Amino acid sequence: MAETETEEKKTYDPFEPFRGMRDAYLESLSKAMTDVVNTESYAKATGAMLDCYLTASAPFREALERSMLQTMEQLSLPTRQEVAGLAERFTNVEMRLDDIDAKLEELTKEFAAMRQAAKEPASFAAGPGATHQPRRDSSQGEGARK
């Protein structure tokens, strides 16, 4: 029954009879192409193509950038460089805030530990040799143990 269901779901593939031939051809083509892309000539050719594209497009790009810059200035709009500069400064501010947040968390933990220590005066009355382990509270995370 399952086989029949599978056969019913199968869609028609007109290329099925040619798969073997196709795969053999692709395998040999693959080996040849892998050898080609590993040659110095290929590296030189792709490098030259990329360089040619960059060199050819450079004058147009520069002209467009100059024109855009003038247009943005005339319209009193920020340029890409100015927006990018602002974004970089925002990231620095974010880093500072993250550092402050971390310090506040540390202080909160220490205050909680001090408050806990203040609630347990008996351990201090035991003398300088007594050790006190502050209990973890829920704000420190689940602190899973295995």
Add this chain to the structure above:
Amino acid sequence: MPEEAVLDVLGGFEERLHKFNRVLFSKAQIAQTPKETVWALNKARLYRYIPQVPAQARYRVPLLLVFAIMNRPSILDLRPGHSFVEFMVGKGYDVYLLDWGAPGYEDRHMKFDDYALEYLPRAVRKLKTIAGGEEFSMLGWCIGAILTTIYAAMRPNDGLRNLLLLTAPLDFSNRDGLTFARWTDEKYFDVDKVLAKFGNMPGEMIDYGARALKPVENYITSFCKLWDNLDDPRAVESWHAMNTWVTDTIPMAGAAYRQLIVNLYRRNELMEDRLQIGNQTVNLAQIKANLLTVIAAGDHITPPCQSEAILGKVASRDKEIYRIPGGHIGIMAGSSAHRTTWPHIAGWLDARSR
């Protein structure tokens, strides 16, 4: 009637074509394991995966996953039922993932220094606060392995207990064996000219570079495989998920790309103890965490020779190489990864995460 038979056949072929197009031009649902964002900085996000195992049964040492900076990290959580993240969460690990995000034009000056010494330490700091402990494990894959190695060497006292490096491109001495090294040689590739035009290295160019290593497989055979297996829902689902990830390209920060090409591919500075990060030289001998290096024997992007020398450079006493057949991505996201690589990683971490 012969006409009906012909129409049936044509109808079946049309249905097949429709299916092919649908898979090719739609996006699969990937990265589905439940998670929450616990930290953010610029484009970076630290995710914590919702634990599935009760706290008392979980491993004490959390695991941080760090992928490359020029691809989405969703490869680590490809699809439900075939996800490394899901697997590790199910084993009882407290799993975190650092998603670097897609850099914008304003991030073009970001270097390995920023990733390894500004973003990673802050993410680790948050992770330790949430996990409530000082120790953690870190898994770096591909370029993520470069960043985690640099971090481990520059900040050895941050609490890194276990370092796992997957297909790590660290040693660039065998230039004849590295196709990328040949293509990016200074004779042929002017990296500064490219970055002057684009700012960041475009994702499309990086994608082309990866595909061009095996052009027939990536541009023809892959699609033939999909066509041949269109009637197998599991094969289609697998192909669809992988294709969704592969085609979701992101750029790489310009300055970091320049470091990769000039300082690593051309000058091999990391292995030769000459790489300057944050005005200091990266000294791999500072790495003392337990180390597992996973090497894919059939990796054409990061050949095995690039990941072997690290073991002789670190000060770690507990270190191991795990070689496995497969490719750069296949060893972690391929069909047999859940039988080979994942259990080995989980088993290695088991004794070292208590």
